[in-house]
Amino acid sequence: MFQIIKPGTSIDFIKARKAALVFSAVVILTGIGSLVAKGGPDYGIDFTGGLMVHVGFSEPVSTAEVRDAISGVEFGDVSVQEFGSRDNEFLLRVPSGDNQVGGGRAAQLKESLKQAFPEHGLEERRTEIVGPKVGGELRRRGILSVLFATLMMGAYIAIRFDLRFGIGAAAALAHDVLVTVGALSLSGTEVDLSVVAALLTVIGYSVNDTVVVSDRIRENLKRERKRPLAELINASINETLSRTVLTTGTSLMVLAALFFLGGGVIHGFAFTLIVGLTVGTYSSIFIASPIVETWGQTKQSA
Numbered sequence: 001m002f003q004i005i006k007p008g009t010s011i012d013f014i015k016a017r018k019a020a021l022v023f024s025a026v027v028i029l030t031g032i033g034s035l036v037a038k039g040g041p042d043y044g045i046d047f048t049g050g051l052m053v054h055v056g057f058s059e060p061v062s063t064a065e066v067r068d069a070i071s072g073v074e075f076g077d078v079s080v081q082e083f084g085s086r087d088n089e090f091l092l093r094v095p096s097g098d099n100q101v102g103g104g105r106a107a108q109l110k111e112s113l114k115q116a117f118p119e120h121g122l123e124e125r126r127t128e129i130v131g132p133k134v135g136g137e138l139r140r141r142g143i144l145s146v147l148f149a150t151l152m153m154g155a156y157i158a159i160r161f162d163l164r165f166g167i168g169a170a171a172a173l174a175h176d177v178l179v180t181v182g183a184l185s186l187s188g189t190e191v192d193l194s195v196v197a198a199l200l201t202v203i204g205y206s207v208n209d210t211v212v213v214s215d216r217i218r219e220n221l222k223r224e225r226k227r228p229l230a231e232l233i234n235a236s237i238n239e240t241l242s243r244t245v246l247t248t249g250t251s252l253m254v255l256a257a258l259f260f261l262g263g264g265v266i267h268g269f270a271f272t273l274i275v276g277l278t279v280g281t282y283s284s285i286f287i288a289s290p291i292v293e294t295w296g297q298t299k300q301s302a
Contacts, residue, residue, distance in 0.1 A: 004289050013237050013285055014230045014293055020286035024175060031182010041185055044192035045130050049141035051094040052128040053106050054083060055113060058121025067092055069116030083264045089125070142196040149200055150174060153207045157214065164223055165214045168291035169207060172283035176276060183275045184268075194269040202276030205251075209244060209284040211213050217292065233293050237285055248281045 035041065067080050070092065083089035092109055106127045113122050130138075150173045158166020180202060184191060217238040224232060246293045252274060259270035 005055040009238050009241065011233070011241075012234055014234050014286075014290060017290035018292075020282075020290075023285075024179070024287065025075070028169050028178045028182060031179060031185060033183040034182060038185060039077070041181065041191045042188060043139060044190040044195075045093065045128055046192040047136075048095060049130050049136070053092040053109050054125040054127070055090055055092065055110070056083075056123045056125055057117065058123070059088070059112055059117075061088055061090075061117060061120055063090065064199060065116075066092075066113070070109055070112045073105075073112055080111070081100075089264075137200050138193065139165065145196065146177060146199050146289055147201070149203045150177060153203055157207065157210065161218055162293050164295035165218075165288075167295065168288035169210045169214070171291055172210060172280075172288040173203055173206055175283045175287050176202055176279045179279045180272060180276045184272065187271065189268045189271055192268065194266070195272050198269045198272035198276065201273060201294050202280055205277055206283060207279030210288050212240050212243065213237060213284050213289060214292075217289070224239070230293050237289060244281055244284070248277055251277055 008020045013280070063080055063082060070078055070080070077095070079095075081091050081093075083091050094105060094109075110122070110124060150170065153173055154166050154170025156166075157169035177199060180199060181191075183189075184195065189195070213236060216239055217233055220227075220232050220236050255270050255274045255277070258266055259274060264272060
């Protein structure tokens with residue numbers, strides 16, 4: 001029978017905790033540095049308010065030509081960017097600080113493009129309009145939902161297992177969110193409602209992986225009380241490693257298909273999950289488990 005991780009595998013994960021801590025610190029600080037340099041995440045229309053028009057052309061059109069075509073529109077700075085990897089598709093964004101964002105502006109944009117490219121087969125894919133007050137409220141609720149989910153998941157682990165497991169889980173979840181948000185900032189991925197949904201999914205997935213490892217540690221603690229804690233935790237991680245690799249691996253294959261074939265609409269969602277699931281698996285092994293071991297050693301020496 002085919003097995004990715006053979007029985008009896010004995011990898012010393014606890015020994016690598018210092019290197020993992022340094023690596024995580026560098027990654028998190030790099031992400032925070034990117035956020036500070038940019039003045040925060042790259043919020044999408046969902047959270048900032050404004051107008052977004054997605055258009056496509058049947059004939060080749062460059063980004064510069066689209067910018068020139070709408071340069072005469074007189075309602076602020078309109079950003080133009082290519083839509084993912086698709087040819088001749090563009091996103092036109094009009095940020096707004098007032099409540100006058102509406103279909104009239106979208107119509108003006110489309111009319112300007114029709115006049116500039118009468119024979120290029122202009123087609124409107126979608127139009128999104130969000131008022132600034134609604135966008136601000138959605139941003140606040142999105143941030144609170146991620147923070148609340150992180151705290152509640154840590155509390156759940158603490159109640160189900162032990163306080164040290166809860167602290168380890170909460171630290172791992174905070175680590176996952178910081179790394180994922182940093183990756184979004186470094187990659188220039190916009191944070192919209194789908195990305196927030198992906199972050200909440202990452203939290204749930206990471207907790208699920210942490211529960212599996214913690215449950216095996218607890219079982220082994222009951223059976224082998226005299227065994228050194230570091231050795232017992234290593235054994236527990238190795239015993240669940242095959243399940244972890246298979247579960248994460250199959251999930252990442254599906255997400256890779258979504259990322260490369262799903263189109264620009266789902267690009268941010270898939271990217272967030274790819275980073276989050278990878279980091280969540282890493283943190284269950286190299287963040288949560290070492291904290292449990294450190295806490296246990298501290299209690300024994302006290």
